[in-house]
Amino acid sequence: MIGQMFENSRLSMRKLASDERGATLVEFGFVAPILVVLVMGVFDLAHTQYTSALLNGAMQKAGRDLTLESAGSQQDTIDGQVINIVSEVLPNTAEVDLEKLSHFDFSDIGQPEDFNDDNLDGICNNNELFFDMNDNGQWDPDRGQAGIGSARDAVLYTATVTYPRVFPMAGLIGLDENVTLAASTVLRNQPFDEQDRTLETGNCA
Template identity: 70%
Template sequence: MIGPRLLKRLRRDERGATLTEFGFVAPVLCVLLMGIFDLAHTQYTAAQINGAMQKAGRDMTLESAGSRQGTIDQAVIDQIKTVVPNNATVTLQKLSHFDFSDVGEAENFTDDDGDSVCNNGEPFEDANGNGQWDANRGASGIGGARDAVLYEATVEWPRLFPMAGLVGMSENMTLKASTVLRNQPYDQQNRNVEIGNCP
């Protein structure tokens, strides 16, 4: 049985208190530090992706871009891969539009039944010529003279620090960057819009 004198001495003994307190604080501190490093890496990666897209955008506006697309795309991928893990996936997409006002816009259709959905054989303007109604009227590729081109990169990689699961975040990080450019006026712009029917 522990006597009152021993209890009094134990109550005043503070040896090991720092270690115990650090045990409470350490997990929170580690998660906080990993979160800061993860955020800093994400911001730096976003800056690199945006820089690569701006450079590619300038290169894509030239008349010779049609024959150099593969080289320009690879330069973007190489620039991004310098700051993300080797197992990161980089997806590039180019959509050409007749004008800047078309970027991100859906193809026009006649909404006969008023349900705001292209269906039931309603006619639509097939702006990109692919035979179906699209929520983005851009045609795949860089188009022709004077076309406005949306060039977009999507990068996904596993987070560098294993703290995502502890705070309810996704284990993967996804960043998107885009630039819009207008091709040089080396020729007359051609716009042929066919009429199709919604399914």
């Protein structure tokens, strides 16, 4: 009797081992998470690229609008247009930061304010004389002055967009939960007046 039970158990195990019903479901269970993350990743990348293209296009148009003589009174309108264009494809919690820095010339963009490096340490300190090119009373690593400046000034206009990812896959593959995009345009104001090159000086702390 025990032998018969053993034989029946062996036959049942053999049948179970050869039974392939449900194998597809099990295989899909292994593949599905990877497939879902891959699909969401593709859509997330596509959304990011589309948003970046919209942002760059909006900045280029804003750059052209800001070169006009009437730009001084239209800054809020131009800024609003940039924000409205990118906001159409972004979550409500997205943040759009706009910055305008005016410079005397294109070569000044991204450059620090000049100073007399008396101790040759490459740092503005020890009461060294500096040229306050942006007129804010302190030495700055970027000599740009906030705003669009005046006649003939070169302006660096930058937009930075930060928003939570549209597709919830960041935590699954170790990405940041937020996306940050930036776009810049450089323009020169129309020469409807003369540039003011008057410079104040100060002393570094």
